[in-house]
Amino acid sequence: MNKKRKPNYKLRRIIARVIIALLIIAPLVIIFRVKIINAPLYIKYHKNTDVLNALFDAKFERKEVKEFMPKLEKKGMNSYTDDYIISLSNKGYKPKTIEYILLNFKMGDTKSLINSKYDKDLEKMLNNKLFDYKNYDRYMNERSDNEDIDRTILRVTLDLDKDNYSDTVEETDPNSLTAFINKHRYLNEDYIPDDLVDMSDDYANNYYGQLQLRSEAYEQFKKMVDDANKEDLEIYADTAYRSFKLQKTIYNNYVYENGYDKASLYAARAGFSEHELGTAIDISNGYLIEKGDPEYNWLMQYAYKYGFIFRYYEDNVDLTGFAEEPWHIRYVGIDVATKMHKENLTFEEYWIKYVNKKEAK
Numbered sequence: 286m287n288k289k290r291k292p293n294y295k296l297r298r299i300i301a302r303v304i305i306a307l308l309i310i311a312p313l314v315i316i317f318r319v320k321i322i323n324a325p326l327y328i329k330y331h332k333n334t335d336v337l338n339a340l341f342d343a344k345f346e347r348k349e350v351k352e353f354m355p356k357l358e359k360k361g362m363n364s365y366t367d368d369y370i371i372s373l374s375n376k377g378y379k380p381k382t383i384e385y386i387l388l389n390f391k392m393g394d395t396k397s398l399i400n401s402k403y404d405k406d407l408e409k410m411l412n413n414k415l416f417d418y419k420n421y422d423r424y425m426n427e428r429s430d431n432e433d434i435d436r437t438i439l440r441v442t443l444d445l446d447k448d449n450y451s452d453t454v455e456e457t458d459p460n461s462l463t464a465f466i467n468k469h470r471y472l473n474e475d476y477i478p479d480d481l482v483d484m485s486d487d488y489a490n491n492y493y494g495q496l497q498l499r500s501e502a503y504e505q506f507k508k509m510v511d512d513a514n515k516e517d518l519e520i521y522a523d524t525a526y527r528s529f530k531l532q533k534t535i536y537n538n539y540v541y542e543n544g545y546d547k548a549s550l551y552a553a554r555a556g557f558s559e560h561e562l563g564t565a566i567d568i569s570n571g572y573l574i575e576k577g578d579p580e581y582n583w584l585m586q587y588a589y590k591y592g593f594i595f596r597y598y599e600d601n602v603d604l605t606g607f608a609e610e611p612w613h614i615r616y617v618g619i620d621v622a623t624k625m626h627k628e629n630l631t632f633e634e635y636w637i638k639y640v641n642k643k644e645a646k
């Protein structure tokens with residue numbers, strides 16, 4: 286026997302309505318899910334803000350909100366930060382950036398950020414490992430439209446925004462092949478490398494006095510020159526090691542003949558010349574080497590294989606503080622020179638990245 290049951294139209298109608306409602310609600314939930322999940326947090330931390338406003342204005346991801354807000358709360362930051370968060374977020378700053386600003390920036394700097402246009406360099410700045418908020422004013426003073434902000438930070442880190450020979454520090458590891466001397470870093474007046482050797486007339490112009498170099502640099506220089514000679518190139522040292530006393534005489538003569546301003550760019554004060562390290566050489570082919578000389582081109586290509594680098598060229602005048610000197614090479618060892626070559630780093634960049642990394646943030 287087959288008892289026919291009357292269909293339950295009422296139940297079916299309810300089910301149909303639920304399905305239609307779900308079809309409408311589901312996409313909304315998917316689209317606004319982050320905001321909906323965050324709603325309780327927003328309501329908790331945006332006590333003074335309209336909840337709807339918070340839901341639609343704030344762009345934070347859940348993770349950041351969870352980590353970020355309690356940090357602010359711990360620092361005693363209360364409701365006034367709500368407006369700052371919303372303002373900075375509306376300008377386009379990322380949660381990580383906002384977090385950094387609110388936790389580290391002085392109120393005045395935060396307010397001036399809020400009152401000015403979105404600064405795309407700021408996010409880049411905060412991502413730079415060398416960024417230090419202590420130097421924020423200096424970055425802002427130094428930055429220019431045509432300079433990459435990372436370069437500005439590097440320059441400030443190297444104190445190159447300061448006056449020459451101000452805030453100087455002594456190089457405490459002068460024997461190191463990566464000892465770093467510039468207009469803010471000097472060698473002790475009594476430093477004399479203990480492995481200086483006399484250069485033979487085959488490799489040096491000893492006419493004005495016997496030239497000397499540290500032994501490892503000299504051995505490598507000889508190899509390099511021998512190989513260059515095989516290519517019919519003429520290379521010899523015109524200047525090598527200079528004592529503190531000699532550098533003092535040279536600098537004073539330069540000031541006397543050319544004036545202080547020119548001396549500041551072209552010559553180094555005693556204690557501040559790489560030549561006092563015993564690893565720097567001014568090279569000549571009869572005249573000091575210039576850009577475009579075949580010797581220059583050959584060295585540009587091969588010098589690193591012998592451990593030598595050019596130190597002062599057109600593109601890094603802003604990092605060295607010295608005018609370009611195509612004739613000035615410096616021995617840093619094969620490993621360092623090769624790494625610089627491979628990673629396309631200037632000596633300053635190498636030093637910051639690999640030698641000074643303990644001091645960097």
Ligand SMILES: [Zn+2]
Pocket residue numbers: 560565566567610612613614
């Ligand atoms: Zn030189």
